[in-house]
Amino acid sequence: MMTTTPRLAALTAVLAALSVPAHAAEITVVGWGGTWDEAYKEGVWDVFEGETDHTIVMEEWAGELAKVRAQVQSGNITYDLVAAEAPSVEIGCAEGLFVPLSEEITGPADSYLPGTLHECGVASDTWATVLAYDKDAVGGTEPTSWADYFDVEAIPGKRGVLAQAQYTLENALMGDGVPADEVYEVLSTPEGVDRAFAKLDSIRDHIVWWNTTTQAVQNLSSGEVVMTDLYNARVTNEVQNEGKNWGIAWEAGFFYGTDMWAVVAGAPNEEAAIELVKWFSEPEHQAGFSRLYAYGTGRREAAEFVSAEQLEHLPSSPAHAPHGVEYDTDFWVENKEALEARFKAWLGQ
Known part of the structure; x- marks a missing residue:
């Protein structure tokens, strides 16, 4: 459950800034590599770049929270946005490694499947x-x-x-x-x-x-x-x-389990990364990945933007979700x- 924290309150200025064009940034996004990254590039990142002045720099990792911790503790942060397993997001959020996200950024909590939204993370995929x-x-x-x-x-x-x-x-x-x-x-x-x-x-x-x-x-x-x-x-x-x-x-x-997008606290492009998460949290943008890869989304409404043929393969589809438990x-x-x-x-x- 998302709660108000001092850091979350401090994001008011960032949210206000999102309503006006931000300076172009190269946002370093860290995913799982392989065909997963390929689907994200084609279905999500290329679309984002086409609609904004930002560019996406893709890196891959194996989900090692220690890497984020080391960057934050040293102040030498190179990651802006990372895809991490839900337990890592929970731990990292408690340690202050990730930026808390308000509903103004993620959309309403009740529009997400259970376990796909966290105070510091939005589902990148559900498997x-x-x-x-x-x-x-x-x-x-x-x-x-x-x-x-x-x-x-x-x-x-x-x-x-x-x-x-x-x-x-x-x-x-x-x-x-x-x-x-x-x-x-x-x-x-x-x-x-x-x-x-x-x-x-x-x-x-x-x-x-x-x-x-x-x-x-x-x-x-x-x-x-x-x-x-x-x-x-x-x-x-x-x-x-x-x-x-x-x-x-x-x-x-x-x-089903969930991987989540989380913004690294103090990242060089933190504001642009939050803008990206807000953009991605729209159902039609979340659906961009699921149209190309058989993992589901967090927001239920994303199903409206996926073909009936592809929905058959998604655990988050209206037909399958009632049979699933996190x-x-x-x-x-x-x-x-x-x-x-x-x-x-x-x-x-």
């Missing part, structure tokens, strides 16, 4: 971990629930599973009948953790573990597994660009170390 399957390999019985994923008698074949507790225990509980919006309530109890591991035990002999998305895609492509948990954009890429006959069981329920960052900050240790020990049994 989901979904149940993906090979339509040709499931014998005409396509899965519609995580219970189907765990039912190896009804749908024979191996299952791909991410080899870590986070993102996997949630799916196990959904497979055991827990609604997505109740998963963390159950997982917060010792009995709930036991229940998740017991569900994984039930198909242990049918699991092919993966650690990278490349492995997961290869396992499904080769026929080693008939279904797998996987990040939604990788499924869409294989369908659209490689001709795979794969499906996503959106109605089974899924969890990953609980606070839960994993508190419990990740213990649960990953237990998961590692369980794998070794």
Whole structure:
């Protein structure tokens, strides 16, 4: 929830300045590289440059908050705007590394999906971990629930599973009948953790573990597994660009995570970066990325600016969003170390 802070109050002058043309600036924007950056350049940054006097200088990183911290502490800041995972934005905001953003900049909070707006960040993309399957390999019985994923008698074949507790225990509980919006309530109890591991035990002999998305895609492509948990954009890429006959069981329920744009406090072009965030926060501008890449947006209204064909692949679409629940960052900050240790020990049994 966004709250008023002394620094936020100090942004009044900046907001006023946004109503008049700002001096042209070279805004250094730091993203995730590869096709993600390419989609942002074509769908968002080129449009911004065409509508303003500013230019975008693109850099890439791996989301290391320590890099922002070092720049701010040394006073030698080269980043203006960074795309960071939601937990990093939360930590960086608390440390004063990022600029707080008012609703005048981001638009109304109630127009965003839960978890896609933070006091210091606006969703750059929303991604989901979904149940993906090979339509040709499931014998005409396509899965519609995580219970189907765990039912190896009804749908024979191996299952791909991410080899870590986070993102996997949630799916196990959904497979055991827990609604997505109740998963963390159950997982917060010792009995709930036991229940998740017991569900994984039930198909242990049918699991092919993966650690990278490349492995997961290869396992499904080769026929080693008939279904797998996987990040939604990788499924869409294989369908659209490689001709795979794969499906996503959106109605089974899924969890989504968010990366966020955050303005670095004291950045050389802080004012222009805030102007960019304000521009980007308009639904039609957020949609520029999702039209080219199968990750969703923060603002619900952005769906109005994406084609029906592309909406089919977005976790934030009106059709899919009701089946999705945000990953609980606070839960994993508190419990990740213990649960990953237990998961590692369980794998070794």
